[in-house]
Amino acid sequence: MTAADTRLPDAPSAPIVKRRGPSPMRRRENAAAYILITPFVVVFLVLLVVPLVYSGYLSLFREQLVGGNTFVGLENYTRALTDPSFLSGVGRMAFFLVIQVPVMLALSLFFALLLDAGVLYLQKLVRLGIFVPYAVPSVIAALMWGYLYGQDFGPGAQIADIFGLPAPPFLSQDWMIFSIMNVVSWEFIGYNMIILYAALRSIPRELFDAASVDGAGTVRTAWSIKIPAIRPALILTTIFSVIGTFQLFNEPNLLRSLAPNVIGIDYTPNMYAYNLAFINRDANYAAAIAFILGIVIMVVSYTVQLSSQRKERAGR
C-alpha cells in the first residue's frame, strides 16, 4: 500500500530510471525532502495525532469516585447515542446544515457568477464589501448581531417601534436558530464567494468562446459551463461548511448571554462537549462526544463528495 508498491506496475511505461538502490543524487534529494517536512510532521504528530489518539483512549474509560479510571469499553459511546442532549444538538445542527448551507452557498455562487460575468457597476466595491465580514471575528460578529437583534436598542426593534409594531423576537425560542443562521451567513457568504469567484476566473476562456459560437447566452453559459467547471471548488466550500456547521460554538455561546433560557448548554454538540469537559469535569464522556461528532462530520463530508462524483458520472 505504500507509494513504492503502487509505482511498480507502471514502471515499464514510465521512462524514469528505477534502480534497486537509489543513486547518491537521489539519496541527497530524499534527505532534503525529509529535512524539509520534519518540522511540520513533528508538530503535526505532537499536536494533532497524539491528542486525537489520547482522545480515543480517554473515551474508553470512566472516572470513578472510588478507584480512579476504569476501562468501560464503548459504554461512553452507547451512552452518547441515547443521550437526548447530544442527539438533540446533532439534530439541531442537521437542521441548520440543511437550511443554512444551501442558502449560503447558493447566494455565494450567484454573487460570484455575477462578478465573473462582469454585469455589475462598481464590481470591486461589491466584491470587497461582501467579503469584509470575513475579517470580523465570529465573536465580534455574534456580539454585534446580538445588539442588532436586541429589544433595547437594536435597530430592528427601533424601526418596528416607529411603525407601532411589536419588536421582532429575534432571540426567541422559535426565531433563534434562524437568527444564528443569519449571523453565520453574514460572516461566510463573502468568503465562499471569493473562493468560487477565484475558481471561475481560472476557467480557460476558450470554453466561453466555444459556447458563444454555439450561441449560448450568459445564463446558459453559467449553468452548463461555469458551474460544472468549478465543481471542485463547490465541493470544497460545501465540505468546509459542513465541518463548520457541526462545530458551531462561538455564535450560540455568545448569544447565550442574551437569551440563556433559549440557548441551553446543550444547544450544539460542541457546546455540550465543552460543558461536559469543563463544567461537569467529565472529560471521558466529552471525548466520546467529540469523537462521534468527528465521525458524523467525516460521514457527511464523504457523502457530499461521493454524491457529487456520482452526479458527475451520471452527467457524462
Next chain:
Amino acid sequence: MTTPTTARPTATTGPALSGAHPDPVPPADRPRKGRKHSSDQPRRSVLLSVVMGAVLLYFLIPLWWLFVASTKSNADLFSTFGLWFSGDNSLWANIQDVFTADGGVYLTWFRNSIFYAVTSAVGAAFLATMAGYAFAKYRFPGGNLIFSGILGAVMIPMTALTIPTYLLFANAGLTNTPWAIILPSLVSPFGVYLMRVYAADAVDDTLLEAARVDGAGELRIFFRVSLRLLTPGMVTVLLFALVSTWNNYFLPLIMLNSPDLYPLTVGLAQWQGAAAAGSGSQALFSSIITGSFISIIPLVVAFLFLQRYWQSGLSSGAVKG
C-alpha cells in the same frame, strides 16, 4: 477520508470538457483585471447592480451600526436611533473608557492578540511552506502516504482535538501560558496543501536542475532560490493563519484563565457576559461596542491592503481544490 485528494480527480475532469487542454490551469497568482470573457463585452445591468447594492447594504449596515454606536454614550445607545449619530460625539470618551477600564486590560488583550496571531502565523506559514514545497518537488519514499495523512486531518473537528490537547497541556504545565495558544495554531494541514499546489506551479523544475548542476545543495536551493518564488503563496498562508488565530475563541477560552493572557475575543466576550448579566461595576455596553469596533480595524485594513495576496492564494487553492 481525504477530501481534497479524492477531489483532485474531479479537478482534472472539469477541463476535460475542452478536450484540447490537458493542463489548462494557469499560474496560480493569475487573477488579473480586464480578462475578456468573450469577444462581445458584457452589458452592465442597472437592475442587477441595484439588487447587489441592496445586498451590499445587508453586509455593511451591521458594521455601520457598530461604528455609529461607538460614537454614542451608554445613555444615547438606548435613547437614539441606532443607524444614525446622536447629537454629541462620545467616540473619544468611549475610546478612553475602553483603554482604561479594568486597569487598562484592553490594551493587554490587544497586544496578546497581535502576539499570538503573528507568532502562530509566521510559524505556521513557514512550516507549511517547507513541507508543501517538499511534497511538490521531491518524490521520496512515503511522501504520498504522509501527504494523504495530513490531508485527512483537514476534516478533524477542532473540538475533538482541543479538549484532549487541554488535558495533555495541563499535565505538561502549559495551560494558561502563551504556548497553549501558539503551539496548536502552528498546525495548518490546509496550509501544506495550499503550498504544495502553489509550489508545483511557482517553482520551475528546470530551475532546480540548473541549480543542482551548479553544485548547490538541496537546502541551499530551497532557501536561496525557491523561497523567493514561494513568497506570494507563503504570504497567503500567513494571512489566513493570522486571521484564524486572531479570530480564535474556543482554544483560548479553554486554555487560559488569567485575564492578562486573554486575546481580544475572549476578553470582549467576558465583558459582554458580565454586562448582559447586569453586574453593576462591569464594563458598559458602550465600552464593549467601542472595543469591538477598534478590534476589527486591524484585520479589515490588512485585508484591504493585502488583496493581491489573499485573492491569488485563494485562487490557487480553489482551482485545484
